Amino acid sequence: MTKSKSIRVKRIADSAWTHIVLLVVAFLFFFPCVWLVISSFSSTGSIYDYVGFFPKGYSFSTWADLFTEKTPSNNYPVWLGNTFYVAILSSIFSTVLVILTAYTMSRFRFKSRKTMMKMTLLFGIFPNFMNMTALFVIMTQLHLFNNLNGLIVLYSCSAPIGYLTQKGFFDTIPNSIYDAARIDGANNLQVFVKMTLPLSKAMIVYTALTSFTFPWSDFILPQMLLGGNKDNYTVAIGLNEMTDDMFSLFAAGSVFIAVPIVLLYFSLAGFLVNGVAAGAVKE
Amino acid sequence: MRQDKMLRAAGEPFRKLGRFFKTCGTSAKCSAALMGLGQIRNGQVGKGVVLMLAEIAFLAYFVLVGAKDLIGLFTLGLTEGDPILGIAGDNSITMLIRGVLSVIVLLGMAYLYVQNVRDAEKTALRAQAGRPVNGFRQSLRTLLDEKFYFVTLALPVAGVLLFNVLPIVFTVLTAFTDYSSNVAPPRLVSWIGFGNFAELFTKVSYVSTIGKIFYWNVIWAVLSTFFSYFGGLCLALLINKKCVRGKTVWRAFPILAYAVPGFITMIGFRYMFSGMGPINWLLVKLWGEGASVDFLDINSVWAARAVCLLVNTWVTVPASMLLSTSVLSNMNKDMYEAADLDGANGMQQFVYLTLPFVFFATMPILISQFIGNFNNFGISFFLRRGVINAAEYERANSTDLLINWLYNLALGGGSDNYYGIASAVSILIFVITGTFSLIAYVTSPSYKREDTYK
Numbered sequence: 181m182t183k184s185k186s187i188r189v190k191r192i193a194d195s196a197w198t199h200i201v202l203l204v205v206a207f208l209f210f211f212p213c214v215w216l217v218i219s220s221f222s223s224t225g226s227i228y229d230y231v232g233f234f235p236k237g238y239s240f241s242t243w244a245d246l247f248t249e250k251t252p253s254n255n256y257p258v259w260l261g262n263t264f265y266v267a268i269l270s271s272i273f274s275t276v277l278v279i280l281t282a283y284t285m286s287r288f289r290f291k292s293r294k295t296m297m298k299m300t301l302l303f304g305i306f307p308n309f310m311n312m313t314a315l316f317v318i319m320t321q322l323h324l325f326n327n328l329n330g331l332i333v334l335y336s337c338s339a340p341i342g343y344l345t346q347k348g349f350f351d352t353i354p355n356s357i358y359d360a361a362r363i364d365g366a367n368n369l370q371v372f373v374k375m376t377l378p379l380s381k382a383m384i385v386y387t388a389l390t391s392f393t394f395p396w397s398d399f400i401l402p403q404m405l406l407g408g409n410k411d412n413y414t415v416a417i418g419l420n421e422m423t424d425d426m427f428s429l430f431a432a433g434s435v436f437i438a439v440p441i442v443l444l445y446f447s448l449a450g451f452l453v454n455g456v457a458a459g460a461v462k463e
Numbered sequence: 464m465r466q467d468k469m470l471r472a473a474g475e476p477f478r479k480l481g482r483f484f485k486t487c488g489t490s491a492k493c494s495a496a497l498m499g500l501g502q503i504r505n506g507q508v509g510k511g512v513v514l515m516l517a518e519i520a521f522l523a524y525f526v527l528v529g530a531k532d533l534i535g536l537f538t539l540g541l542t543e544g545d546p547i548l549g550i551a552g553d554n555s556i557t558m559l560i561r562g563v564l565s566v567i568v569l570l571g572m573a574y575l576y577v578q579n580v581r582d583a584e585k586t587a588l589r590a591q592a593g594r595p596v597n598g599f600r601q602s603l604r605t606l607l608d609e610k611f612y613f614v615t616l617a618l619p620v621a622g623v624l625l626f627n628v629l630p631i632v633f634t635v636l637t638a639f640t641d642y643s644s645n646v647a648p649p650r651l652v653s654w655i656g657f658g659n660f661a662e663l664f665t666k667v668s669y670v671s672t673i674g675k676i677f678y679w680n681v682i683w684a685v686l687s688t689f690f691s692y693f694g695g696l697c698l699a700l701l702i703n704k705k706c707v708r709g710k711t712v713w714r715a716f717p718i719l720a721y722a723v724p725g726f727i728t729m730i731g732f733r734y735m736f737s738g739m740g741p742i743n744w745l746l747v748k749l750w751g752e753g754a755s756v757d758f759l760d761i762n763s764v765w766a767a768r769a770v771c772l773l774v775n776t777w778v779t780v781p782a783s784m785l786l787s788t789s790v791l792s793n794m795n796k797d798m799y800e801a802a803d804l805d806g807a808n809g810m811q812q813f814v815y816l817t818l819p820f821v822f823f824a825t826m827p828i829l830i831s832q833f834i835g836n837f838n839n840f841g842i843s844f845f846l847r848r849g850v851i852n853a854a855e856y857e858r859a860n861s862t863d864l865l866i867n868w869l870y871n872l873a874l875g876g877g878s879d880n881y882y883g884i885a886s887a888v889s890i891l892i893f894v895i896t897g898t899f900s901l902i903a904y905v906t907s908p909s910y911k912r913e914d915t916y917k
Contacts, residue, residue: 195706202701206716208777213719215741216731227734232748233741277622280615288612301904303627305834305896310869310889311630313637313882317560318630337622344827367604368611397724400840416726427734434727445722446715 220432226425235428242428246436252410253426256433259418263437266331266414267396273336274391279384282346283376287358287368304341312404319405328412330405335395349383350376389448393441487584488591494583498576501583505590509599514579521572529565536562539640544649555652556642563632567624638886644878659887668857669884672868675856679768680864684837690776691836692829695783696821699791700813702784714788721781729845732774733759736846761850764861771842771862779832790824791817830903834896838866851875865892 215233220242222235229236246256285297315334316325324330353376361371377384399416406412415437422430484492494501499514535558544552590596597605606614638659642652663669702713720728736742736758746754757763758770794817802812822829843862851871853860858871865888873885 191706198701198704198706202707202713205698205701206713209716209720209781212728212731212735212777213723215735216727227737228739230741230744232744277619281619284612284615290612298901298905300623301900302897303623303631304831305838305900306627306631306634306889306893310866310892311627311634312873313556313642313886314560314630314633315626317556317633318626321557321560334626337626340619340623341627367608369607369614372611372615397726399726416724420726420730424734430730434724434731438723438727441724442719442722445718 216431217435220428220435222428222431225428227427228424242432246429246432253422254429255410255413255418256415256436258411259413259415260437262328262412263396263414263416266328266335266402267392269332270335270339270395271388271392273332274339275384275388277336277340278343278346278387278391279380281340282343283350283372285343286347286350287376300341300343315404324405326406326409326412328406331395331401331414334401334405335391335398339391346383346387349380353379389444393444396437396441488587490587491580491584494580498579501580502586505583505586506596507586507599507602510602514575517575521568524568528561529568532558532561532565533569535559536566539653540651543651546649552649553651554648555640556648559636559640559652560629560633563629563636567629634886634889636886637883638890640883642882642886643884644880644882647882655883659883663884663887663891671855672857672859673865675861676859676863676865676868679861680837683768683772683839683864684833686772687775687779687836687839688829688833690772691779691783692832694776694780695785696787698780698784699787700817703788703791714784717781717784720777721785725778725841726845728778729774729841732770732777733846733848736770759847759850761852761860762854767847767860767862771846774846775836775839775842783832786825786828787821790821793824794820827904830900834900837864837896838892839864840866840870843867844870 218233219235221238221240222229223237223239223241224235225242245254249256250258285293319325319327319330319334322330324333357375357379358371361375366374395414397416398414399420402414402417403420406414406417410418415433419430419433422433484495490501490504492501493504494514497515498518499511499516501511502508502514503511535553538558539555540553540558542550542552544550544554586596639654639656640652641655641658646652663673698717701707702710707713734740738755738757738760742758743755746756756766758766760767798816799812802816807815843860843864844867847860847862850860851858856863858875859868863871869885869888869892872881872888874880
């Protein structure tokens, strides 16, 4: 009797500390997010009018300002439009290029393949913004400097370097499926369009979403390539230039662009786990 | 003797070429003289015309701009511009980039040329053997079939060449020039060999800065990777425990943190840890006036580093948790039951079963995480915005990594920037991370056995 009792006590103790740790972790992750939301309702807007973590007064005025003001330091609706434009088009082009690259690298064996794989690995290490001077000159030559289309071109053209997760996915599609189609007389284009694409819908969605969220929240490239003209800003650089006394505006703007991504991630949480796994195991 | 051997080895490709032309057919010779001629001789008129057009287009490019660009790569301009006298002058930087571009075009053309000769020879041999020669339509059809990879890769490769390779080559080359904001167009930039590297490793303030930054950079890469990797793994294991109810809910909190864009998180934390921010308010409330800490002030060292590690852990643990969760879900549960029967306790099961499996599955990701952390630009940039000239540092602060220093050197000085030296630093980073990851990647089992699952 005492033995089973002690086991039960042990189990309860184990469960108790597990849940306590989880509560602490959940709080640590949750609180900063909540703090940002609370801050967006601060009435004065400045970071200096706080008592501890909480603003001295609350109002909705910041949220109204966010969408109605049109000043050099806050032109949120225009920035939001720019961000949408860049993120959506980059997502479309990147997805096409990444899927093509990953599929080719996984399916075909050609002479320069291994070399190309090693090279892309090396280029991947060289962060884009180390090349800022070069990109600046190239973009100026192509009349794409200070131009949203330049960003789209750059995001899309750099995307194929990160093809490894997608290649890992294509590696798991057994060759026998393809061989059957080949025996039926389909050429490689037909195999790709009629077999591979429908099989990899999930991966395409994953790729499209990740290549949407990257430009959506990227800061460095826009900062480099959209110098000067504030009408061309994306939300990220607009928010970064806000000063200490505009903290609630910053918070509101941040919450607003974070919400779509948060919803996206939650609706895809299960898929996200599997998508990451597919790349992890066989990258 | 040895020189003799080397000379012979160097001459070998040419002798091979000579032998090829002695033995090859007329078609190959025709193609070597004029691209596409051999193909037309073989009866492949369409292909021949396309190749000829390519050669004509290339020659036109080369005569009109290419040759000039190529020469410009070596001179970097001869006439200095003068706005007062109205002399346009040469723009060295544009010339450098156009020069590199012309080299890329030249190499591409050389490749096409070799392929064209080979193709002519192959087709001629086929015809001799009495097998049918592909018509233009059939050639196009092979592009959609056996050579489909050619079609699919053309666009990605072109994009990567223009917007990744070209800038990288440019950056590498500027490391060997005296390019800085004092020597920039309209003034002429010139080649100075290894001068920037020499300055980097001899000028006292640079040497001491680079030493301190490198020291922290390595510690940072190891610690931050360790925290995020094991933090994620432990969290995943914790939520996976049998006694935990509502696993989805517990997972939702880290996922929420994961979904918030990184720069927002970091700017938010900068406010939180600022001198008059909430964290300091809390410290003062708890332990009185003396307890406040200048976490992110200009000369703060270990406090700032601790905050950076903390914030980075907050940012990276969720992704690592998702990864671990998915890897763990692929794991065979029977092993644990067997281990239970053998009397292994929880710790032993973790060390001997869980860790090896997770390591094997996530090795490539671990490597790229390490590199990513080594070059984690955002943390110091956002958390310590504008803090550049800390004491005992040349244009850096205690949490800056090499990559931040490179950025500060190239852009942080207002009107006084050193692009050449910054490029030398970027080569340094590239050599360090490149060597590390190439070795790690090539020796990792998942690279060697990529066909395991086919």
